[in-house]
Amino acid sequence: MSKSNLNKIKDTLIAEREGLLSKLSGNDLSVDASETPDPVDLAVRNYSKNVMLAVSENESRHVLLINEALQRISDDEYGTCQNCEKNINPKRLAAVPWARYCLECQELVEQGLLEEE
Numbered sequence: 001m002s003k004s005n006l007n008k009i010k011d012t013l014i015a016e017r018e019g020l021l022s023k024l025s026g027n028d029l030s031v032d033a034s035e036t037p038d039p040v041d042l043a044v045r046n047y048s049k050n051v052m053l054a055v056s057e058n059e060s061r062h063v064l065l066i067n068e069a070l071q072r073i074s075d076d077e078y079g080t081c082q083n084c085e086k087n088i089n090p091k092r093l094a095a096v097p098w099a100r101y102c103l104e105c106q107e108l109v110e111q112g113l114l115e116e117e
């Protein structure tokens with residue numbers, strides 16, 4: 001992969017990470033203890049809190065994948081499948097720049113056949 005391509009991908013990754021981090025820090029999960037909400041209100045609130053936590057978990061994982069991809073760029077390993085070590089299709093990288101695996105290995109992950117680190 002050419003240097004200018006890599007730089008572009010790096011910019012994309014960094015911009016994506018910025019967006020995620022600002023979203024993550026914007027999530028306010030604190031509950032005011034001085035309030036005594038009725039049970040229905042509380043249930044609704046817990047539900048949305050859980051949803052938010054689930055979203056945060058996804059986003060945190062996403063940030064992790066982006067960090068890994070940036071690390072691979074600086075290690076000169078970017079674009080190599082972390083499982084079979086084949087080159088990842090450039091089209092796939094353009095769509096999912098933080099991809100760890102080639103399409104075949106990603107399918108194995110999704111089928112639960114490949115253990116992720």
Ligand SMILES: [Zn+2]
Nearest residue numbers: 081084102105
């Ligand atoms: Zn692979």
